Each structure stands twice: as C-alpha cells, then as structure tokens.
Amino acid sequence: MTRRQAIKTTALASAAFATLPGAIAQTNSTAPAATPSGPFTLPPLPYAYDALEPHIDTQTMHLHHDKHHAAYVANLNKAWEQMPWGGPPPTFTYLVENWLKDPKFLSENVTIRNNGGGHYNHSLFWQMMKKNGGGEPTGDLAKAMNANFGSFSTFKDNFTKTALGQFGSGWAWLVWDGGQLKIEPTPNQDSPVSQIASILDGGLQFQIPLLGLDVWEHAYYLKYQNKRADYIAAWWNVVNWDFVAERYSKLKA
Ligand code: MN
Numbered sequence: 001m002t003r004r005q006a007i008k009t010t011a012l013a014s015a016a017f018a019t020l021p022g023a024i025a026q027t028n029s030t031a032p033a034a035t036p037s038g039p040f041t042l043p044p045l046p047y048a049y050d051a052l053e054p055h056i057d058t059q060t061m062h063l064h065h066d067k068h069h070a071a072y073v074a075n076l077n078k079a080w081e082q083m084p085w086g087g088p089p090p091t092f093t094y095l096v097e098n099w100l101k102d103p104k105f106l107s108e109n110v111t112i113r114n115n116g117g118g119h120y121n122h123s124l125f126w127q128m129m130k131k132n133g134g135g136e137p138t139g140d141l142a143k144a145m146n147a148n149f150g151s152f153s154t155f156k157d158n159f160t161k162t163a164l165g166q167f168g169s170g171w172a173w174l175v176w177d178g179g180q181l182k183i184e185p186t187p188n189q190d191s192p193v194s195q196i197a198s199i200l201d202g203g204l205q206f207q208i209p210l211l212g213l214d215v216w217e218h219a220y221y222l223k224y225q226n227k228r229a230d231y232i233a234a235w236w237n238v239v240n241w242d243f244v245a246e247r248y249s250k251l252k253a
Helices: 003-013 020-026 058-081 092-100 103-108 110-127 139-149 152-165 228-238 241-252
Strands: 170-177 180-187 208-214
Touching: 003 241, 058 110, 092 103, 092 110, 103 110, 110 208, 139 152, 139 180, 139 241, 152 170, 152 180, 152 208, 152 228, 170 241, 208 241
Parallel strands: none
Antiparallel strands: 170 180, 170 208
16 A cells, blocks of 8 residues: 555545535534534434434434434533543544554543444444445446455345444444455444555554444334344445445545
C-alpha cells in the first residue's frame, strides 16, 4: 500500500457521515425526543422509521436508533466530559482516528471503547440498509467478492454463519483488510476500524468496515424473539449494496 492509499483508507474509515447530507434530505423521520448533549450527536436515520418494514419493524427502529444509539452517544459525551481535555471538542473523525485506532487508549478507556465503538458502528449501520434493498452487488465489488469468496452465495452463507455464530452481543462484518475482503465478527461494540489489518506495508493499517450486521438482541428481539437466523435472513432484503459499493470504490480509486 502506498502512503497515498493509506491516507485514502484513513479518510474512508472516518467518513461514516459522508453520504448523510443527501440522506437527510430524503428522510421524513422526525428527530428523536432526546438529543444527547455534548460534542457527539445522534445522526438522524437516512430514511423513515418504517422504511425497512416488514423485514425490520418500525418499533425496533425507534428503540434501536432513538434509545440504544442515543445512549451510546450520551455515554460517549459523558466519558468525554470526565477526561482531562485541553483542546477543542473532539469531532467524529477525531473519535475514529485518535481513539478507535489506538489499542492502548481503548484498553485504558473502556467506556469510550464501548460507546465510541457503538456510535461509529451504528452511524454506519443505518446507511448500510435501505428501503427496497437487498439483491446482489454489481461491478467491481461483485468481482472482488467473487475473487475473495468464490461467489456471492458463498459470501452470503459464510457471512450468515459468522453472524449466527457470534456468541452473545456483537457484529458480523465484511471488511477490507489490507487489500483483501474478509468476513470477521466483533464482540460487543468493538469495530473493525480498531483491528489492525493483516497486511502491513509502510505503517499501521486498520480494517475498513464495508458492511456490518448488528446481532445484539436489541436489533431483533421485538420482532424475531430468539430467532436470530430469521432476522439475518430478513436483513439481506434491506442491505444497501450501493453504499457498500461506494465505500469499496473509494478504496480502489
Ligand atoms: Mn445496535
């Protein structure tokens, strides 16, 4: 990897909000009741709360976004307030580049690891889904998936197995890892962006999340109860492959 590519991947990792301005314009959702105060803010859903019905139900989207994601943001703000801090308030990019990519910092600041990771992961997760999503990727992303996994159906099977196999709370991810596409689980709110990529050339590289699936029970329990497999099967119908392909194309460019 060249330094220029490294800079690009760094920018992409922290660009979770990159598509939000356009997305906000499309939304007819109302702002959540409680907006956590502090430097970190809860982004609105890029679509209406009922947009992912029947696969992801409206009530779950309200609870997941307005309560769970909001709590990560609120707790992150509280953790920041308690830090000795001499500079300007941290930005979302600062969170990703200076906190989530620093293993020592994360090991010493578990509240930020959990809530900062939760804020980052969910900020991406909303954009990784859309109304009338699903299907299969096309173009360069499809080619890369065929090269890395053999076929889309093999990828889908393996990703599903990873999501099913995550014991307890966590995520399944499609990640860019030093030029390869890989499927990785993370526990709790750990993020791939905190994982050092396997190919190191000219400095530290971190994985870049391209697609993630939240398998915390809060993501599915209201509609699917304990049937995580049914939730995963339904979720494939709302995957926003355009968003995933856009992230991948920025890595390739
Ligand atoms: Mn969640």
